[in-house]
Amino acid sequence: MRGIISGDKFKTLLKDGMSIMVGGFLTNGTPEGLIDLVVEANIKDLTIICNDGGYPDKGVGKLVVNKQVKKLIASHIGTNPMVGTLMSEGKLEVELSPQGTLAERIRAYGAGLGGVLTPTGLDTLVQEGKEIITIKDKKYILEEALGADLALVGGAIADNYGNLKYNKTMRNFNPIIATACELVVCEPRKIIDEINPENVITPHPFVDYLLVGEYND
Amino acid sequence: MRGIISGDKFKTLLKDGMSIMVGGFLTNGTPEGLIDLVVEANIKDLTIICNDGGYPDKGVGKLVVNKQVKKLIASHIGTNPMVGTLMSEGKLEVELSPQGTLAERIRAYGAGLGGVLTPTGLDTLVQEGKEIITIKDKKYILEEALGADLALVGGAIADNYGNLKYNKTMRNFNPIIATACELVVCEPRKIIDEINPENVITPHPFVDYLLVGEYND
Amino acid sequence: MTDKEIIASRIALELNDGDLVNLGIGIPTLVANYVPKEKTVTFQAENGIIGLGGYVEGENEIVNAGGMGASILEGGAFIDTITSFTFIRGGHIAVTVLGALEVDQEGSLASWIIPGKKVPGMGGAMDLVTGAKKVIIATRHTNRGVPKILKKCRLPLTAAHQVNLIVTEMAVMKVEEDGLHLLEIHPSYTLDEIVKATEAELIINDVLPMKGVNL
Amino acid sequence: MTDKEIIASRIALELNDGDLVNLGIGIPTLVANYVPKEKTVTFQAENGIIGLGGYVEGENEIVNAGGMGASILEGGAFIDTITSFTFIRGGHIAVTVLGALEVDQEGSLASWIIPGKKVPGMGGAMDLVTGAKKVIIATRHTNRGVPKILKKCRLPLTAAHQVNLIVTEMAVMKVEEDGLHLLEIHPSYTLDEIVKATEAELIINDVLPMKGVNL
Numbered sequence: 001m002r003g004i005i006s007g008d009k010f011k012t013l014l015k016d017g018m019s020i021m022v023g024g025f026l027t028n029g030t031p032e033g034l035i036d037l038v039v040e041a042n043i044k045d046l047t048i049i050c051n052d053g054g055y056p057d058k059g060v061g062k063l064v065v066n067k068q069v070k071k072l073i074a075s076h077i078g079t080n081p082m083v084g085t086l087m088s089e090g091k092l093e094v095e096l097s098p099q100g101t102l103a104e105r106i107r108a109y110g111a112g113l114g115g116v117l118t119p120t121g122l123d124t125l126v127q128e129g130k131e132i133i134t135i136k137d138k139k140y141i142l143e144e145a146l147g148a149d150l151a152l153v154g155g156a157i158a159d160n161y162g163n164l165k166y167n168k169t170m171r172n173f174n175p176i177i178a179t180a181c182e183l184v185v186c187e188p189r190k191i192i193d194e195i196n197p198e199n200v201i202t203p204h205p206f207v208d209y210l211l212v213g214e215y216n217d
Numbered sequence: 218m219r220g221i222i223s224g225d226k227f228k229t230l231l232k233d234g235m236s237i238m239v240g241g242f243l244t245n246g247t248p249e250g251l252i253d254l255v256v257e258a259n260i261k262d263l264t265i266i267c268n269d270g271g272y273p274d275k276g277v278g279k280l281v282v283n284k285q286v287k288k289l290i291a292s293h294i295g296t297n298p299m300v301g302t303l304m305s306e307g308k309l310e311v312e313l314s315p316q317g318t319l320a321e322r323i324r325a326y327g328a329g330l331g332g333v334l335t336p337t338g339l340d341t342l343v344q345e346g347k348e349i350i351t352i353k354d355k356k357y358i359l360e361e362a363l364g365a366d367l368a369l370v371g372g373a374i375a376d377n378y379g380n381l382k383y384n385k386t387m388r389n390f391n392p393i394i395a396t397a398c399e400l401v402v403c404e405p406r407k408i409i410d411e412i413n414p415e416n417v418i419t420p421h422p423f424v425d426y427l428l429v430g431e432y433n434d
Numbered sequence: 435m436t437d438k439e440i441i442a443s444r445i446a447l448e449l450n451d452g453d454l455v456n457l458g459i460g461i462p463t464l465v466a467n468y469v470p471k472e473k474t475v476t477f478q479a480e481n482g483i484i485g486l487g488g489y490v491e492g493e494n495e496i497v498n499a500g501g502m503g504a505s506i507l508e509g510g511a512f513i514d515t516i517t518s519f520t521f522i523r524g525g526h527i528a529v530t531v532l533g534a535l536e537v538d539q540e541g542s543l544a545s546w547i548i549p550g551k552k553v554p555g556m557g558g559a560m561d562l563v564t565g566a567k568k569v570i571i572a573t574r575h576t577n578r579g580v581p582k583i584l585k586k587c588r589l590p591l592t593a594a595h596q597v598n599l600i601v602t603e604m605a606v607m608k609v610e611e612d613g614l615h616l617l618e619i620h621p622s623y624t625l626d627e628i629v630k631a632t633e634a635e636l637i638i639n640d641v642l643p644m645k646g647v648n649l
Numbered sequence: 650m651t652d653k654e655i656i657a658s659r660i661a662l663e664l665n666d667g668d669l670v671n672l673g674i675g676i677p678t679l680v681a682n683y684v685p686k687e688k689t690v691t692f693q694a695e696n697g698i699i700g701l702g703g704y705v706e707g708e709n710e711i712v713n714a715g716g717m718g719a720s721i722l723e724g725g726a727f728i729d730t731i732t733s734f735t736f737i738r739g740g741h742i743a744v745t746v747l748g749a750l751e752v753d754q755e756g757s758l759a760s761w762i763i764p765g766k767k768v769p770g771m772g773g774a775m776d777l778v779t780g781a782k783k784v785i786i787a788t789r790h791t792n793r794g795v796p797k798i799l800k801k802c803r804l805p806l807t808a809a810h811q812v813n814l815i816v817t818e819m820a821v822m823k824v825e826e827d828g829l830h831l832l833e834i835h836p837s838y839t840l841d842e843i844v845k846a847t848e849a850e851l852i853i854n855d856v857l858p859m860k861g862v863n864l
Contacts, residue, residue: 025482074555112779114334114352115350118331120561121564133331133332142350169497171514173514173515195726198383200699203726205736245696316772317734318776337776337780339779422478
């Protein structure tokens with residue numbers, strides 16, 4: 001870990017056209033303070049990768065409502081009507097990926113693998129345009145690895161070294177996106193002295209910055 | 218988890234020709250009591266999948282020395298001279314897999330994926346006979362998923378529900394093999410009432426039996 | 435019993451001691467209420483719980499797969515999405531119970547999109563239907579009289595040929611190699627009524643009254 | 650300084666503050682002894698430690714990648730093999746230092762097998778050489794006079810075209826697109842001696858005395 005970062009410094013890292021992965025499941029475990037800063041910075045043309053589209057006033061939904069998102073890659077968009085509206089108006093590109101596939105694609109990128117060979121989505125719209133690989137007479141869709149410029153990690157308890165563990169169900173995609181982005185910023189719920197080495201979920205070399213202070217809950 | 222198992226009951230689960238995954242790294246985290254029972258049962262023609270060949274008197278090395286192994290899939294065999302000897306005599310088939318690839322192949326099986334797309338081993342002996350897949354102009358070896366009949370899991374602290382966490386570096390391959398085998402037996406180092414749900418590494422549905430008692434250390 | 439209660443209580447009989455089970459949102463969620471006390475069934479929520487407990491109003495640190503406040507039972511575990519779908523895709527889930535827009539006699543399911551109308555997305559449903567050992571569909575037999583159990587799904591599929599059992603308020607149907615077998619019918623309906631409410635061709639032999647139903 | 654000490658101390662200068670580093674067995678392990686106090690470098694052991702500490706005689710619950718008793722530093726983490734190789738293959742390791750049987754001017758490495766003689770296996774080396782951002786080879790310049798730095802490896806490869814820097818007791822060499830550049834030579838050796846001990850073609854411009862060497 002490089003250290004603690006202020007909200008202002010964090011905003012200097014943001015750029016139009018970035019790809020950003022955001023942790024959380026229906027906003028449980030989403031770092032709302034970091035999202036608010038991205039809204040304030042008002043950067044545009046973002047590719048957002050998140051389990052879902054959040055809610056209009058919560059999670060990545062705030063970025064959608066603020067028209068900052070060019071493309072959303074998610075498994076579920078039903079909880080944020082704005083996503084459907086902008087999509088049907090042709091103002092937002094949406095790529096739907098099955099939840100397990102989305103997680104594996106991100107993991108594959110973080111682990112230096114080229115892609116994922118999954119049976120999920122065979123004989124559905126999901127396989128369109130994708131290569132089908134047959135292994136031992138079974139078919140699999142080749143889903144490409146998925147990385148991004150920036151990971152916004154939430155739901156964590158951090159220690160002074162930058163190690164993370166996660167609070168209850170807030171874990172979800174957070175440890176996965178922390179492996180797959182050029183820059184990883186975490187807004188922890190609290191910071192403790194040291195996490196027992198056996199209980200660390202995201203070891204500190206995966207983390208670049210912790211954002212603390214007013215955004216902590 | 219189905220429950221606690223005795224050594225005698227465990228032996229009734231063993232059969233000639235089985236494939237068995239064994240946890241541990243140079244025997245750190247290998248369940249020696251379970252291995253001793255496999256030696257006692259003296260089943261033959263085994264396929265053993267383990268990080269390494271152990272030592273002649275420790276880990277899967279005991280099975281090799283007792284001539285129970287037909288095929289060994291491992292990343293390293295230098296610490297057990299008996300492996301090299303039997304291999305050169307044509308009495309033991311050895312498949313060497315890079316350590317990260319071996320782990321991913323097992324994980325892929327446990328996760329219902331068809332295989333792994335890895336750059337590791339490109340332009341080496343490891344790629345021989347394997348399909349090469351090109352994704353975004355980069356080449357990857359398609360390594361097939363690897364499962365087995367039985368997992369022997371060690372190095373664990375278990376709870377009464379069958380959840381596992383692991384002691385220090387004894388974790389290594391143990392949680393991975395627990396996802397990829399028809400039957401999973403763990404020889405824990407100790408059993409406690411309950412592991413904090415945030416610290417569980419192997420949740421109880423992955424585990425079939427715990428073997429306790431004289432084999433605990 | 436309401437239609438939903440009929441469906442949920444019948445499906446509960448399909449769960450076995452020791453099963454790891456994932457219940458979808460809606461009618462499937464109700465199945466948990468009918469598991470007999472003597473059976474130990476562990477529920478999974480795909481957002482990251484092994485050992486899901488009941489709803490907890492106002493809880494926001496533990497949520498279920500519908501994003502509602504929930505609880506974890508003793509002996510449970512919090513897991514990440516990768517581990518959750520290792521369970522799901524890797525065949526470690528004994529039974530999943532899901533809803534349907536359409537389901538057909540070949541065991542194919544449509545549940546995630548009505549093109550041009552509604553695109554909620556597939557969430558975890560495609561992985562669940564593909565990976566669970568047994569896939570049970572919990573659905574009303576018709577949508578206001580329009581059959582939902584079809585010869586072939588017309589909406590885009592969630593998965594092809596993966597459904598094992600279909601339970602409605604009228605009947606229990608099993609997908610086999612040779613087609614859709616009508617196994618049980620609710621005593622409130624005649625065989626004729628059920629056949630008329632079903633577009634799929636039903637293979638009918640030895641039909642029993644629906645199990646677990648209190649009239 | 651012994652040959653090993655020369656190699657290890659020179660390589661230590663390549664490590665930067667904040668780097669995550671994996672050291673192979675043998676000479677590479679010694680590099681840890683020469684990291685300047687002012688730099689924070691985190692060592693990884695591929696069997697499952699982030700924050701590897703020194704050897705601990707008799708310790709058997711914490712071992713390093715050589716299976717020897719070891720320790721973990723404050724702020725460290727124990728991880729499984731999958732996470733360990735996520736670090737390694739995924740490009741999260743800044744530097745790996747490994748030994749060699751042969752290494753060549755194209756940056757290819759042979760280190761895991763001598764066919765017909767010795768087959769220890771590749772362990773984690775193939776993943777490390779493929780995945781680490783910077784691959785440094787720590788090796789004696791020759792094997793008892795027989796060159797180890799070749800035009801092209803003759804033994805089976807660990808990986809092709811992945812080596813960035815080669816450090817021996819005689820010289821520091823960098824693999825570039827156009828070939829192997831001789832960057833630094835140890836003052837105890839003449840340029841001529843080094844060229845003679847090397848089978849690879851060395852590109853020679855602006856050669857400096859080896860850094861970090863105490864005569």
